[in-house]
Amino acid sequence: MRLTLTKAMTGALPWHCGTFRRQQNRCWPIGTVRPSCAVKTPMAILSTSPCPPATLIRWRLLFTHVLKNSRGKFYIKTLSGRMRVCQQAAHAHRIRGEIVALIQSVPVVSPTQVTPGWITDVLQKNGIDGTVSAFTMENVGTGQLGETRRYFLEYEGAPPANAPNSVVGKFPSDNEVASTTGKEMGFYRSEVMFYREAAHRAEIRTPKVYAAELDPDSHDFVLLFEDLAPAVAGDHMQGCSLEQARLALKEAAKLHAAFWNDTDLMNQDWVYAPEGSQGFYTTELMESSWVHFEKTYAHRMEPEVIQVCDKYIRHHAAWNAPRDMPKCFSHNDFRVDNMLFGGERVAVVDWQTSNFLGSGMDVAYFLGGAFDRETRRANEAQLLHKYHDDLVVQGAEGYS
Structure with a gap:
């Protein structure tokens, strides 16, 4: 079940949602007040309160704004201020003809609480009309802050053509310290919100997400990919x-x-946008950590390495000083461990530390750890030029 706005933004809706008045290519429910919000050019306000009871099945959103920003992109904005387009829909700014406003939630579960019925519910909410009868489970990877499982699915009868043979679930860590860190530092929330709010328009290859849920009280989460x-x-x-x-x-x-430079996204309450190069590692923390590390491991490091680290720590405050634009949404842990290789494109996973950073952070971090020193020095310039060319072709401006 989906509530949609038509291409004209004033056409018939699946059920009564109030009377709309057409005014200068905008439509507003009669009697409403224009909302105050960061995104420019609100297009409509929509209320689902008159919906028939039979259709009201755990809707997450009861009211939304449909918005068009200064770059011509359409979004859904909730009254809490969060940007949203239903994860099952295509990019809203591309399809324009139909904007999906509401999605249904599923319960947050642990790996041991996953059942065939729960997976069936998730898949059916994604338009996969099959019934999972059983599954086998295996561990995947060695995540530091989360637990990942693969579920091999069996179906009742012949499954539909779009039914997956297996899915992957991600959950909070079994380790209490790691789990507490993920919750208190907002890492779990960041990843869930990335898949809810940004993955569908990020262009980068990520696994299709069937469910992305966060418990507002316990801060436990579940992702199904x-x-x-x-x-x-x-x-x-x-x-x-x-x-x-x-x-x-x-x-x-x-x-x-x-x-x-997407300030609409940068100003969302779930997005961490530090003033400096990054925000997790303050100068004070870096200085104290280096004192301990050098004392413990100096005998295993070459003098040249110690000199480089000393110099970096001395200049960390200047490096991490507040930065102006350009900035962009960044993975912030863009390294080989968080990539899946196979086929024509690389898929990127583990978005727990993603945030809005000064440009260049992901690329520098990746190149600094992907190669030995000689390989990096011989190929770094060429790789950077190609990255910059791709960035410009796709519309980035003011960066050289």
Whole structure:
């Protein structure tokens, strides 16, 4: 069940949602007040309160604004201020003819609470009309802040053509310290909100998400994705090939260009936008950490490495000083471990530390860890030029 606005924004709706008045290509419910919001050019306000009771099944949103920003993109804005387009819909600014305003939620569960019925419910809410009768489960990866499971599905009767053979679920860590960190630092919320609010217009390749839910009280979460196997996760200790690096940086350019200087997104309450280069590691923390690390491991480091680290720590405050635009939404842990390789494109996962940063952070972090020193020095300039070319082609401006 979906509540839609037609291409003309004034056509018949699936059920009565108030009377609309046409005015200068905008439509407003009679008697409403123009909302105050960060996104420019509100297009309509929509109320579902008169919906027949039979259709009101755990709707997450009861009121929304449909908005068009200064760049001509359409979004859904809730009364709480959050931007949203239903995750099952195509990019709203592309389809324009139909904007999906409401989605249904599913319960937040742990790996041991996942049942065939729960997966069936999730899949059916995504238009997959099959019934899961059983599954087998296996662990995936070794995440530091989360637990990941793969579910091999069995169906009652012949499954529909669009039914997946397996899905992947992500949950809070079983480790209490890690779980508390993920909740208190907002890492779990960031990842869930990325998949809800931004993944569908990020252009970068990510797994299709069937469910992205966060419990507002416990801050537990659940994510259910498509299974991208046989693509395999990279190994940070092994690095990657030059061709894999080119593919990864191509995805980075897609992500960054999609949200280049996008203040609409930057001002959302779920997006962390530090003033400096990054916000998780303050100068005070970096200084104290380096004192401990050098004291503990100096005997295992070359003098040249110690000199570089000393110099970096001395200049950290200046490096992390407030920055002006350009800025863009960034993965902020853009390394080989968080990439799935296989096929023509690289898929990027683990968006828990994503935030809105000064341009260049993802690329610098990736190049600094993907190669040995000699390979990086020989190929860094070429890779950077190609990344910049891709960024410009996709619309990024004011960056050289």
